[in-house]
Amino acid sequence: MRAVRLHAFGPAANLRAETVEDPAPAPGQVRVAVEAAGVHLIDTVLRAGPRGAGASPLPFPELPTIPGREVAGTVDALGDGTDPSWLGRRVAAHLGMVPGGYAEAAVTTPDRLHPLPDGLPADHAVALVGTGRMTVGVLRFTDLTPADIVLVLAAAGGIGALLTQYAKHRGATVVGAAGGRAKADAVAALGADLAVDYTDPAWADRVRAAYGERPVSVLFEGVGGGLAATAAGLVAPAGTHLSYGNASGGPEDAPGPADIVRRPAVGPALLERIGGPRNMRLLEEEAMALAADGTFTPLVTRFPLAEAARAHEALEGRATTGKVVLVTDHFRD
Incomplete structure (x- = not known):
């Protein structure tokens, strides 16, 4: 099969x-023709590697990977002992701590599989098991109503686009901020x-006006x-600032007014909110x-599998809209 491998830490060109x-499925496993x-940004x-510019919440892999x-x-x-009803089913899966997704085939266990609803294309489905579950997790920290005015920063990103759609679904007034006129048009x-x-x-003055x-x-x-700090300055007294990342700076760089409630919505805070890591699958199921039901329609930017290096460069350069997805020759639009 064709796969993208990393033999040395460093720039995207190393992919x-x-x-x-x-790969052959072991007993109790399945193989997915991807x-x-x-x-994901964490992939970059x-x-x-350890000498790169970003801190990693995950351990660095052994190479090659x-x-x-x-x-x-x-x-x-199917591996020995696996339920035969899985054979031939279209599925999506989050592989957890075991990498191997940038390939034409990957192995995993049935407990990680989600059967795909009819009509849900693979590029949308793969956005839901990772980006979608994070979006649903962030939404656990608030209960949006038509009385809310919601500001989504990076609203043309994978999570931002889904948050924008959900907030509109709940009847809120939504302000979407994105980098560049084309991305802002996509948010509109x-x-x-x-x-x-x-x-x-x-x-920010446009929002105030x-x-x-x-x-x-x-x-x-x-x-x-600084971008988050500017956005936080628009939050009303006792309003809520939900943070799910720091792509442009640390949380200490975006304190905002002292009279707002700032909450991290990822990591330990999310696990505590949902009752532990065993419940992450519930977020995936809700995203699906x-x-x-049409609430979520992921935005995606596709690249051929062989162009994973270009996908990483585009993601790091903020030249993508929505979820970045690699597609193989198996892909059915």
Whole structure:
């Protein structure tokens, strides 16, 4: 099979498409003929290695490795003792701590599989088992209503796009901020009541002109740094700032006003909120259900599997919209 392997930590160019042996499912496992593999920002950190610029919440892998932990496709082989009803089913799976997703086939256990609803394409499904579950986890920290004015920072990203859709589904007024006019237009197409380009220094003034000095009741952001600090300045007294990442700076760089409630919505805080890691699957199931009923429609940027290095470069350069996905020759649009 074709797979993308990393032999040395470093730049995206170190990702190489190679021919390797097909994996064989062990007893109790299944093999998935991969149509789509998710690319996550943490993949770029793990690729860069311990001497890279970013801190990693996951251990760095032994090399060589096939990166990636999110796959969707069709079960094409079973290990001994595996329920035969899985054979031939289209599924999505989060591989957990075991990488191997950037390949034409991956092995996992049936407890990680989610059967795909009819009509859900693999590139959307693979966005839901990782990015979708994180979105649902973040939403555990708030109960949106039509009275809310919600600001979604990086609203054209994988999580941001889903948060924007969900907030509109709940009837909230939604302000979506994205980097660049094209991305802001994509956010407007998602249904945001106001879509702004945060590369414009006056973007926050546009929000104030539309809704008031500090109008935001809930801020969703995974950016950190000065951009998050500006956004936090729009949050109303006693409003909520939910942080799920710090792509542009640490949380200490975005304190915001002293009279707002700032909460991390990932890591230990999320695990405590959902009752432990064993319940992460419940978030995946809810994300799938929200896609099935039309609440979630993931935005995706596709790259061929062999161009994983280009996908990493684009993601790191913020040149993508929505979830970044690698597609194989198995992919069915």
